Amino acid sequence: MLLHLSTWQEVEAYLQQSQGIILPIGSTEQHGPTGLIGTDAICAEAIARGVGEATQAIVGPTINVGMALHHTAFPGTISLRPSTLILLVKDYVTCLAKAGFTKFFFINGHGGNIATLKAAFSETYAHLEDLQIPNAQRVQCQVGNWFMCGSVYKLAKELYGDQEGSHATPSEVAVTQYVYPEAIKQAPLSKEVGTGHRIYGAADFQKKYPDGRMGSNPALATPEHGQQFYELAVKELSSGYLEFLNAH
DSSP states (O other): OBGGGSOHHHHHHHHTTOOEEEEEEOOBOOBTTTBOTTHHHHHHHHHHHHHHHHHTOEEOOOBOOOOOGGGTTSTTOBOOOHHHHHHHHHHHHHHHHHHTOOEEEEEEOOGGGHHHHHHHHHHHHHHHHHHTOTTGGGOEEEEEEGGGOHHHHHHHHHHHGGGGOSBSOHHHHHHHHHHOGGGOOOOOOOSOOOOSOOOOSHHHHHHHSTTSOBSOOGGGOOHHHHHHHHHHHHHHHHHHHHHHHHOO
């Protein structure tokens, strides 16, 4: 059940059965010479919808822009500041909590969002208590990072070994190829690829990772691999969502 394709009456009826909602969140950022700029949001959205179908949960609109300031030296990247993302998440959760939702499961596709999301949750809990809205003390938020699922990590290691890397990875590119086979890109990749450098500002990032990749070889990706990653992530995160939903 997709929130944006539902009516308010349907949401009201859903809330009689469940107070859980799944919110996909990703990023709009460069992913090397062959990775789509929307990779993180595409992966999060597809997997979130799969989890929604498997668990009969409502799925909210995808938060497509995340915290990707270190990628902004590459054309096409759009980023929120951490402070902006905190406010956005707080507003999302506050509106939905007022309607009666209490369990917010964010399916995340971008590592750069994790720290900001955790900070946003703390800000949100305090804000809801200050507002004294009903159910404020029952509101809980959790992050499910699809790329950190144990089954996904294991398969990526088996398929790609050290060439998985940590950004513009073949696993995430494979998922986008599965979801959008018509948008598969081909481009030459240099043999040398930056790896292991600390991340500071955008100019420094581009200097150390000139083509945008971080230790990865996305040329290894295939749509068939993407389907495998998708199915593993949906299965594992579905279990995680149901466990979260039923926990007190």
